[in-house]
Amino acid sequence: MAGGQSNMHVLSALDGAKTQWYHFTAIIVAGMGFFTDAYDLFCISLVTKLIGRVYYTVDASPNPGTLPPDVSAAVNGVAFVGTLSGQLFFGWLGDRVGRKSVYGVTLLLMIICSVASGLSFGHSPAGVMATLCFFRFWLGFGIGGDYPLSATIMSEYANKRTRGAFIAAVFAMQGFGILAGGAVAIGITAIFRSRFPAPPYAVDPAASTPAQADLVWRIILMFGAVPAALTFYWRMKMPETARYTALVAKNAERAAADMSKVLQVEIAKEQAEVAAPAAGCPKCSRPFGLFSWEFARRHGAHLVGTASTWLLLDIAYYSQNLFQKDIFSAIGWIPAARTMSALDELFHIARAQTLIALCGTVPGYWFTVAFIDVLGRFKIQLAGFLMMAAFMLGLAIPYEHWTAPGNQTGFVVMYAFTFFFANFGPNATTFIVPAEIYPARLRATCHGISAAAGKVGAIIGSFGFLYLAQSPDPTKTAHGYPPGIGVRKSLFVLAGCSLAGFMLTFLVPEPKGKSLEEMSRENETGAAEP
Template sequence: MARGGDQLGVLTALDAAKTQWYHFTAIVIAGMGFFTDAYDLFSIANVTKLLGRIYYTHEGAPKPGTLPPNVSCAVNGVALCGTLAGQLFFGWLGDKLGRKKVYGLTLALMVVSSLASGLSFGKSAKGVISTLCFFRFWLGFGIGGDYPLSATIMSEYANKKTRGAFIAAVFAMQGFGILVGGIVSLIVSTAFDHAYKAPPYNVDPKASLVPEADYVWRIILMFGAVPAALTYYWRMKMPETARYTALVARNAKQAAQDMSKVLQVEIEAEQEKVDAMAVKDNNSFGLFTREFARRHGLHLLGTTTTWFLLDIAYYSSNLFQKDIYTSIGWLPPAAEMNAIHEVYRVARAQTLIALCGTVPGYWFTVAFIDYLGRFFIQLMGFFFMTVFMFALAIPYHHWTQKEHRIGFLVMYSLTFFFANFGPNATTFVVPAEIFPARLRSTCHGISSAAGKAGAIVGAFGFLYASQSKDPSKRDAGYPAGIGMKDTLILLAVCNCVGMFFTLLVPESKGKSLEELSGENEEDEEAGAITTSEQQQTASSRTVPV
């Protein structure tokens, strides 16, 4: 858009709009997708050990009652692989077909796949785990689509003043998803928890199972369909964003009509101005062009690398909380718990960390992002994550002593707090603001896919790297790793490198999307070369909605 009076009225109205009810409605509708995302991605950590006790108690298993290394990697990581694919595909599709047209598809895919995950079937353990992984891949595929679409829709709906808080609030629903995942696991495990036989259970892992054990993990996974299904109708009722309709579809009248209803003000359609912009649109360069590389190449490098480095540490810590808690002795050995009580103890630990660190961190970002700015919060978050990771890792053996476990949990909670009051939120916000409208969803999809690549590295790498060099101290079937201490040091280094790549990301606080993407400059040039006939038409235009 051109500066000053040449800015489209519908976009000016959106930038200047006061916070209204529709903003909060959009936050809830888009946010419930992220609530579901987090629930589905992280609830698997609560039931992984239960799956091992149910399906791998047979002779020949590397360690009866425990998932083999390759199976554990698949169960934890396959949804992340689907998410990466979904982010790239739906990000591209959101720019090609429009945000709304594909928005409901991602939610429907999440509902169906959540239910199907809980109904995984097979005549053997291999069959059940294979179908579970199949359905969780497609669950991740739907989850992946929600990242670029929700972020882009919220950024294009929001006003200039509080846009950061609105986008961050959508992402903050992820914290509630993690929390509710823990709570649901607590409730379900409590309902079924009764000792079938007295410990020790390492003598006969089957003795640790109650008859209804197979229902527990299925109920927990299937519950993820509920919040997504509840918001499907309202997601379908949302109009297409005015920025896509006007700047990409070139339909000023439809954009004005849609936003007149949303903002409850009369907005003039300006089709002639949109047509004049299209006469010479110097901002029409594609993603794989030299012009894009010149204008936004470093920005895309910054958003992808910071998200990649963050998620190595963030997903390692989230998906394998149970292993970290066991390594410091906060969770007792499996031989001292029946299978369902183990789910309860893992879920209780996850819920406590979510309450103390994860959820507050998200909402601190919502409260301060439009005051402190994205750049400051991301740099600060990476810095403190580095500090606390090193503080956990360097004196690691100190924290494993029983009297120091509370201190470890406090430090660990602070790591999650500054991840969420830091790069875990800002890496989601910034890519939705700084790229041109016709590439915004695609670039956000690429950035978030880089993050999921980091999550995959974290999920698979942590599982192996954290294994002890001492054969007697590592899980059966795993090769020697570098140990938990050195793994935590490695995660701290990733956070430290993330600080340096943050320098490539521009500050977007207080600017319109068109200013940030550079669309203002190009359209001003296009307006300068319009013909006298076009100028005369524009001057006589009165096209009310």
């Protein structure tokens, strides 16, 4: 029996295994990184407003304090940079030393840095922001590592019939993170509001931000460590994936033993077959690498496809968050800042963002879980990009109509649908597919590269469009920002990004119903470079 094919036998039982309780345990354990990611991303937009009031209010100013643009960009952007770095580093490391070996490190980083972010210190506002940025970089580094590792681990544990749903369920833990962030922010703020009532800023600027408000943002950030800490023990108990052990570490006997233990499947026959010395495949000991011509021939277009579609998706997805405050203010969900105390503002914004997430963001994740293995990744991604473009154009073309008094409800519905089709679409599939189509020895690396491209898109969407979407009228821009092209033209640009993502999806293959080895062609005897 050829060695390149003998290792496949130990994995056939895994592809055919029934869905078991262990799969659901793995979803929760693997999903905690995404829970923490979504929790942090949701909460940081809330607490930065409170931090602005606590540290940057100017005496006698008619409006409450806000973070200066450069400080706001640093606090929000440093986590993105950390995430990008972690995706590349831990993706590479997961292929070099194994998924399990570094999996606990990412969660430990998240736990420590979530707590440390809430303990940020300094003798001045700049000092507090500097330590907050330091810890948020390393928090992002840990979160970034979870992207390639969690996706790869779940794909390698799952059977081929329900693999897409399992990976999507890991990613959908972001939805629970968003809701938890909203619940924690609302709950803690409500407690402090009742204990320490304060007047609106317009009535008494100094008293509108009680001293205890400095504790609120710290507690909210630290709370993100709790779910991660609760699952740390179970993450450390997870065995190495059978596919890594068999195909990369070349220890099929250990892979068989691990599979028997966690999935309760008998694979003694396969274990005996793969224990035999490999013969007839002298090339198998020298597999091709990431920078080889063979990889470029087999997977070069795939990598361009998974990286570029993720980049374009995140440009469109993250820039949409910029319009929330304008929409909320227009429909009266959030009163003017000066008419509220610091804690009132935090409460209103948390409630509004949670409602949007509950109506548009979270359902999309679970529609993907339900239909990913029925419709396939390709169709869902194409439809998602197309519908995102359609709804953005639906917002942009009659923009004056939507912003006129009485029409804001329709704007909110259209806005929510763009998030729904992002999550029941490319926001999920761009995460799933890179974990399914590359060889085991490069799977985490290629997923990390694709995810890092997405994070570049997130940086462009979050910060590039923050400037781009400013009004072209210098008198109407946000404080500290130069004129831009306005929201309407920005929506046209974002629709173009979605259409480009639609076209580039054709570079990505459909993995539905196929084994990982079939997609990566590791079941071929000549899957190595001379």
